[in-house]
Amino acid sequence: MKTDIEIAQEAKLEPIHKIAENLNLSKDEWEPYGHTKAKISNHLLHTLKDKPDGKVILVTSINPTPAGEGKSTVTVGLGQALNQIGKRAVIALREPSLGPVMGIKGGAAGGGYSQVLPMEDINLHFTGDLHAITSANNALSAMIDNHIHRGNELDLDPRRIEWKRVMDMNDRALRQIIVGLGGPSKGVPREDGFTITVASEIMAILCLATDIVDLKSRLARIVIGYTYNEQPVTVSDLKAEGALTLLLKDALKPNLVQTIENTPAIIHGGPFANIAHGCNSIIATKTAAKLGDYVVTEAGFGADLGAEKYFHIKSRVGNIDTAAVVIVATVRALKMHGGLAKDKLAEENLEALKAGMKNLKKHMETIEAFDVPFVVAINKFPTDTENEVHFIENWCEEQHVEVALTDVWASGGSGGIQLANKIIAKTESRKKSFKPLYELEDSIEEKIRKIAQTVYGAKDIELSKHASKQIKLFEKQGWNNLPICMAKTQYSLSDDPARVGRPEGFTITIRELRASIGAGFIVVLTGDVLTMPGLPEKPAALNMDVTADGKVKGLF
């Protein structure tokens, strides 16, 4: 079987100006970055503001398992399928982070015959957006430490600096560090740590900003830490928002590339899906909606995290109307939710599959609760048996739920035509309208409880003393009307990653809150969240190479 990069390197890409021309972009509405990448002007959303938006389709999934679901692959495949049946579809995706590429993943841009290209560039530096975010984040850090070093006029408590440095790297040794050692010429010593760039609040801000003015005002609102009197200090107190905006001016422009079948794809922004909202930028989705009759986009992790935040955070801020949802599941992953071990997945096991359907069922209920129509996509793997696929199809029929088998990894768009037709039908027969599961006016505690109960199926929530104290503090600061950004394990509906399937009767423990005031949400942590990954025993980087004639090896 060919690897993703082998398939990618055999593909015939259109020059990016062709892709841009096919989207009716005029010359001043886009800029080339090499021959196969481009950036689209932010001005386009203004120019086309009266043009009706295309229909937005969100791709989400059951709770992820080590077996893999292929959500990005289905997203790309569905976009290609829509184009194959004569629809004008544009795909909107997150851009990958370099750190995991060097670590475990080796690449992340769909797969097989449903991937975005040039995958070598997209997986490495791409158009530099993540580097710009790293620079802006760390310019702010340097300005904070310089402020303290220069006399600390703002009275910042060095023990209460919330703003961390970032690096787009999996670098465990930077998780907990001490900076400013070595005497007065080397700053003021304090504890610090690096997170990976995609966990920077600036990444979340870039993805939620509706234009450059909004970007700047969000940056200005970032809370960098607290004074000795525990009063919040913001970027605007430091007067740093202008420089940060300047550093981000090009990163704010969405990137245009194409899929292996030359379907246009806008790849822009990729915030963490736990301490942030895990969706590509609002600007990317809205730009895609102006350029296509259909937009296929995805959200991070399973529907309990990704779709919930997509609706409550991204869609609310961006005023995005979602026409339909695809819930991706695989036979393998469902069997794992039914309790089967990873090394047993190749064997047919209808009992495990039946038990695992409960996980899918819960996510269906969640999308129902949001009042948006959906289709279940079974993303085919070579090990799936006919019995297993029939079982899921029959089960869905019993539930009066549309289901489509997709084979987009191996067959590209033609493996997603059934899904494309069913999803179009859903959008056309649509009577429903989006309904949030909590109101912004609810108290912070009430918002968390509603998410936990309605989306996770929890009995209740339990607040740590620290969290209770923080809620009071946040309410005092006037931060009570913001949406919630839950940071919970992606592997379970509960806060215990081992509890697969559909756990019941559980309580979600709220350990800590963080105020992402620039992004505009309150992060709620239910456990330890790792915001700086480490490298594995054998990093993917060890296999990477580039030949004398420029051919890339070791991305997959």
Added chain:
Amino acid sequence: MKTDIEIAQEAKLEPIHKIAENLNLSKDEWEPYGHTKAKISNHLLHTLKDKPDGKVILVTSINPTPAGEGKSTVTVGLGQALNQIGKRAVIALREPSLGPVMGIKGGAAGGGYSQVLPMEDINLHFTGDLHAITSANNALSAMIDNHIHRGNELDLDPRRIEWKRVMDMNDRALRQIIVGLGGPSKGVPREDGFTITVASEIMAILCLATDIVDLKSRLARIVIGYTYNEQPVTVSDLKAEGALTLLLKDALKPNLVQTIENTPAIIHGGPFANIAHGCNSIIATKTAAKLGDYVVTEAGFGADLGAEKYFHIKSRVGNIDTAAVVIVATVRALKMHGGLAKDKLAEENLEALKAGMKNLKKHMETIEAFDVPFVVAINKFPTDTENEVHFIENWCEEQHVEVALTDVWASGGSGGIQLANKIIAKTESRKKSFKPLYELEDSIEEKIRKIAQTVYGAKDIELSKHASKQIKLFEKQGWNNLPICMAKTQYSLSDDPARVGRPEGFTITIRELRASIGAGFIVVLTGDVLTMPGLPEKPAALNMDVTADGKVKGLF
């Protein structure tokens, strides 16, 4: 008076495809990065290998002073002047580092009517080269710490890791840090520190690599640290050179932009001028030489550091034949070398000027010693008096030295025509040929002594005990046949920055050596070298902004 950015924003740029077409670049020999930047294929040097090279002109200067010399401005102005008189000139320059831009400088791409454009991009992320170097450098750091964390098979001594992390930022608090705190999941604690990206050995390597194969073998040779038995450990021991090369594959391509007068400029690489050799990449200079009949390039700091390393390191590795040298001086800077204080420079002072000529004289002797013809350029400032300028002109005439007054900041290329004509005459009447001042086969100590005596005018050198010990160690490793990269204050010919003019009878104290085996030179430190700058009291970043319609403010 208009600022650099105001002048830049009024300029009319040609689309970059025009600049590329004027250089006879075919479509597959370059890639656009936006409408005004491009990258040139590394393959071009191979395609044009039989085409004779254009004449290379090096711009250097007297020892820098706080008064400013305008070396980059003269470089750009001379290139423009050559084009104005009908010659086909291409400029080759270093790319600026973002850190100092955010700190003090606010911008570094020439000035006035002799600057390279788009200055907003060149001064910020440009085409991402520095970000790629940062990524490669820090990927290596992560792999080193991961190696130790995973059992340390190579027996690396955590106290003897030479490889530091980097950031393209002025961030004093990162100079001295402790990483790996927090227990077994967070790596192995050790002392570390960040340098600024341009001080990374990878930057030096990128600038000395002749192609991607050479790049990879240089990366493989980097010494990252020593074992507990004090044996060197290299990148190839870690098997990281493939991944690092991959991360640098686009950064290795030189960047094409234009000056304010649409003269083509190749801006590529910018290593530190103390712990590295301070010149733009060999690939940039050689590419420029293939595309132009004249190449105007510069080296960092004054001739004692910049030109010396340009000749002994860059030209030797790249086999670059330099046709002539420009030594830039200003009335103001010469007066400072004559002992005048900075706040007195606006007043005419012929005595100070006369005293300061000694500094110029020494650099003239140095270029003579290299056996390359030169012209002195007096870069005009508004405060210069006629008497002062005449004094220098007469002085040069007495020395039988060609001198040209340039006014390129205010007048662009037309302010450099006299210089252009004189430098062409020098290259055409050239009988001399380059002569190195030391042989690679000389001992390390002898090489240092020859530089100190011939270039700085020192009486002798004095080695610290530590340095003597290191020399023995390096010789044992077989590192004795590498060129020397001196790290000395740029402000004085001696190792004491306060000794302006032409100090005599001094000794150069050699404190420490560093082995940059990948770059291929031995760094010799004569004092403390700051490789991570800090931000000033009021960072330039505080004045930066970008308006709603994308206009940039605060770069200058």
